Amino acid sequence: MNDAITMIDPLPDAQLWEQVLxxxxxxxSGAFLYAVTTMGVYCKPxxxxxxxxRKNVRFYRTCADAEAAGFRACKRxxxxxxxxxxxxxxxxxxxxxIEAAADMPSLDTLAARSGYSRFHFLRMFRDxxxxxxxxxxxGVRARRLHAALAxxxxxxxxxxxxxxxxxxxxxxxxxxxxxxxxxxxxxxxEGETIRTTLTDCPFxxxxxxxxxxxxxxxxxxxxxxxxxxxxxxxxxxARVIADDAALAATVATVLAFLHEPKQALDLPLDLRxxxxxxxVWQTLCRIPAGETRTYAQLAEMVGNPRAIRAVARGxxxxxxxxxxxxxxVVGSDGDLTGYRWGVPRKQALLAGxxxxxxxx
Numbered sequence: 001m002n003d004a005i006t007m008i009d010p011l012p013d014a015q016l017w018e019q020v021l022x023x024x025x026x027x028x029s030g031a032f033l034y035a036v037t038t039m040g041v042y043c044k045p046x047x048x049x050x051x052x053x054r055k056n057v058r059f060y061r062t063c064a065d066a067e068a069a070g071f072r073a074c075k076r077x078x079x080x081x082x083x084x085x086x087x088x089x090x091x092x093x094x095x096x097x098i099e100a101a102a103d104m105p106s107l108d109t110l111a112a113r114s115g116y117s118r119f120h121f122l123r124m125f126r127d128x129x130x131x132x133x134x135x136x137x138x139g140v141r142a143r144r145l146h147a148a149l150a151x152x153x154x155x156x157x158x159x160x161x162x163x164x165x166x167x168x169x170x171x172x173x174x175x176x177x178x179x180x181x182x183x184x185x186x187x188x189x190e191g192e193t194i195r196t197t198l199t200d201c202p203f204x205x206x207x208x209x210x211x212x213x214x215x216x217x218x219x220x221x222x223x224x225x226x227x228x229x230x231x232x233x234x235x236x237x238a239r240v241i242a243d244d245a246a247l248a249a250t251v252a253t254v255l256a257f258l259h260e261p262k263q264a265l266d267l268p269l270d271l272r273x274x275x276x277x278x279x280v281w282q283t284l285c286r287i288p289a290g291e292t293r294t295y296a297q298l299a300e301m302v303g304n305p306r307a308i309r310a311v312a313r314g315x316x317x318x319x320x321x322x323x324x325x326x327x328x329v330v331g332s333d334g335d336l337t338g339y340r341w342g343v344p345r346k347q348a349l350l351a352g353x354x355x356x357x358x359x360x
Contacts, residue, residue, distance in 0.1 A: 013059065016032060016034070016045075016059050017054060017057065019045045020034050020045050020051065020057070021051060023045065023046045023047070023048070024045060024046065031061070031333070031334065031335070032045065032059055032060065032061055033045075033059070033060045033061070033062070033063065033065075033066050033079055034057050034058065034059055034060075035057070035058045035059075035060060035066050035069065035071040036052040036056050036057060037056045037057075037058065038052070038053075038056045039052070040070070040071055040072060041071055041072055041073065041074045042060065042063070042066035042067075042071040042072070042073060042074065042079060043074040043076075043077050043079060044074075044077045044079045044333060046077065046332070046333065047074060047076060047077035048076065048077065049074065049076055049077070058071075063079055063080050087124050087127070087128060088128060090114045090115075090116070090121075090124060091124060091125055091128040091129060093113070093114070094110050094113065094114060094121075094125060094133065095129070095136065097110065097113060098110075098133065098136060098137050098140055099140055101137075104133075104134065104137040105133075105137075107121075107122065107133060107134075110125075110133055126306055128308075128309060129308075129309035129310070131306065131307060131309070131310055139310070142274070191237075192211055192212075192235070192238045192239065193211070193212075193238065193239045193240075193241060194209045194210065194211055194216060194217075194231065194235055194238045194239070194240045194241070195209070195210055195211075195241060195242075195243035195246045195247060196208065196209045196210075196228070196231070196240060196241065196242055196243065196247070197242065197243065197244045197246075197247040197248075197251055198224050198227070198228075198242075199244075199251055199255075201220055201254070201255055201258050202258050202259065202348075203220045203221045203258070203341065203345050203348075204220060204221040204222070205220060205221070205222065205223065205224055205227065206218075206219075206220040206251070206254065206255075207219050207220070207224070207227035207228065207231065208247055208250055208251055208254060209231050209240070210246075210247060210250065210270070211270045213268070213270035214267065214268035214269045214270040215250060215267050215268065215269050215270065215320055215323060216234075216235070216269075216270040216271070216272070216319065216320070217230070217231045217234065217319050217320065218254065218319070218320040218321055218322055218323055219231075219321060219340075219341070220321070220341055220345075221341045221342060221345055222341075228240070234319060250267060253265065253266075253267060254267075254322065257322060258322070258352075260352070260356055261289055261349070261352050261353045261356050265322050265323045265325075267320075267323050269320055269323060269324075271319065271320065271324075272319075273314075273317065273319075276302075276307075276310065276314065277314045277317060279302055279303075280298070280302055280311055280314030280315065281314065281318060281324045283298060283301045283302050284298070284315070284318070284324050284325055284326055284328070284329070285324060285325065286301065287325060287328040287329075288357075289325075289328075289353040289356070289357060290350065290353035290354040290356070290357040290358075291328065292328050292329065292330045292334075292350065293328065293329055293330070294329070294330055294331065294332050294334075295308050295311055295312050295315075295329055295330075295331070295332070296308050296332060298311050298315075298329055299311045312329075315329055316338075316340065318340075321340065321341060322349075326339075326340075327339060327345075327346045327349045327350065328350070336350075
């Protein structure tokens with residue numbers, strides 16, 4: 001075993017060791033790994049295994065560095081992500097199977113398809129989606145119902161086509177399924193006027209859309225046609241008009257935040273989504289500027305620790321970026337992960353917020 005320590009930039013070992021002791025997934029040092037000479041394994045700093053003695057620890061930047069020194073990957077924290085990728089593939093296949101099925105597949109059918117036992121498959125599915133296969137299937141039906149209503153289908157037809165036995169079941173769970181009545185979902189913004197304005201911002205083009213109640217869309221970093229297309233997809237029957245004057249103050253507030261995010265972006269909002277989505281969006285606004293939370297932490301804040309995947313989906317469907325700061329959510333290992341407007345912009349937003357907080 002090679003005992004030579006691979007230096008992590010100019011940072012002191014004490015700082016890295018403190019992160020290991022506190023199980024911080026990532027800190028000022030960025031991504032790194034620690035290896036234990038007595039065990040012959042290397043781990044992520046957030047590994048739940050018992051803490052080793054300091055004298056037996058070595059630090060490395062990458063898996064390749066640790067393996068070159070003779071260490072193997074820990075099976076518990078899976079630093080290479082091999083077990084996680086396999087599980088993700090199994091769960092993704094199950095989700096696709098549920099999406100394509102006309103009726104809810106049984107747990108036995110899904111487990112047999114995966115090659116795992118019922119218990120192991122159920123645990124794997126819950127760990128990666130935050131919900132049971134049945135709950136996931138109910139979410140699929142809800143999305144089918146919403147899409148059919150938005151397309152103009154009659155309520156009774158949409159309910160039956162989505163797989164619900166009766167209209168009464170839908171109306172009993174209206175808040176959970178749609179976040180609005182079936183009639184409102186069917187109207188798709190019909191009879192409403194959405195005022196818009198397009199302008200330049202530090203990240204490219206910026207589009208703000210607002211109803212009489214407040215901002216209903218905020219997007220950036222894409223061509224004008226793509227931004228407007230996204231807005232129209234959300235409100236297919238609304239009247240969309242350009243009205244720079246009506247939104248001048250709102251745009252000025254957004255631009256000021258982008259240039260120097262001293263405080264939260266406080267705007268009147270018109271948010272429409274399921275009850276769970278609304279809860280996720282409200283919780284995102286509780287994350288202080290310059291700070292981050294993992295999807296697992298956000299799920300705990302929402303009050304449903306298992307709903308990690310559902311929370312991630314809620315972040316992805318956020319219609320008002322910046323005002324609802326989904327850029328403050330990171331992966332379990334501290335990675336910035338995906339972001340609708342690009343990871344570099346997510347990184348820039350967080351850096352700008354941290355700098356502003358430090359100067360305050």
